[in-house]
Amino acid sequence: MTIIERRRFLLTATALAASSAFSGFALAQTQPAAPKIKIDDKSVLIVVDVQNCFLPGGSLAVGKGEEVIPIINRLAKSFVNVVMTQDWHTPGHVSFASSHAGKKPFEMIKLPYGDQVLWPDHCVQGTDGALIHKDINIPHAQLVIRKGFRKTVDSYSAFREADRKTVTGLSAYLKSRGLTRVFVTGLATDFCVAWTAMDARREAFEVSVIEDACRGIDTQGSLAKAWDAMKKAGVKRIQSGDLAV
Ligand code: VGL
Numbered sequence: 001m002t003i004i005e006r007r008r009f010l011l012t013a014t015a016l017a018a019s020s021a022f023s024g025f026a027l028a029q030t031q032p033a034a035p036k037i038k039i040d041d042k043s044v045l046i047v048v049d050v051q052n053c054f055l056p057g058g059s060l061a062v063g064k065g066e067e068v069i070p071i072i073n074r075l076a077k078s079f080v081n082v083v084m085t086q087d088w089h090t091p092g093h094v095s096f097a098s099s100h101a102g103k104k105p106f107e108m109i110k111l112p113y114g115d116q117v118l119w120p121d122h123c124v125q126g127t128d129g130a131l132i133h134k135d136i137n138i139p140h141a142q143l144v145i146r147k148g149f150r151k152t153v154d155s156y157s158a159f160r161e162a163d164r165k166t167v168t169g170l171s172a173y174l175k176s177r178g179l180t181r182v183f184v185t186g187l188a189t190d191f192c193v194a195w196t197a198m199d200a201r202r203e204a205f206e207v208s209v210i211e212d213a214c215r216g217i218d219t220q221g222s223l224a225k226a227w228d229a230m231k232k233a234g235v236k237r238i239q240s241g242d243l244a245v
């Protein structure tokens, strides 16, 4: 190597080292954050069953259910379109363990329309337990769908009752308003949220469940099973922080 060659070599080597160090630095600094999901005029927030019976002190309290309330209130401010659901059972409802001699809550029975989990009495029409929790602050919500109001048929889903035939009218309501993007929150992740989300997919809506705005009951592995089924159905699993709110 001549002196000149040696100088050129050293210069090139230094430049390469500097540039690769720099690009490594640049890569670490500018890793793009996933773009936030924008809420548009085709988006609707569904707030499922945030009712006294499912909250602390309620007859079917969902663990940490109260934690969803501030999250849902905050999210709802960014949605023009909000629908709430209300579990709304008759006294002596078929889904209550107390309606079946010798049966206990969380046992399963067979009904004409299929398997039914039995629950403690909850959300009886017109009782305080059935009220939407007082801390839910969404005055602009436009519709409350009451479900499970027939004595002999349960309804986890806000779209279709447990006989899988009777519709609630929610699909037609959303479609006639041009609402195609559904964001589901509330209680309980593994029952009413999951069934609502999967039925929304079946009705061809784009569906996201906002995980941290939901809490589950988780009886006999039901929470993991529900997430699995939702994934298969094409439901997106997102966090409230993924939304541009
Ligand atoms: C629900 C069980 C029974 C729910 C309603 O809101 O997830 N779970 N009824």
Ligand code: ZN
Pocket (backbone or CB within 6 Å): 087, 088, 089, 095, 122, 123, 148
């Ligand atoms: Zn119920």
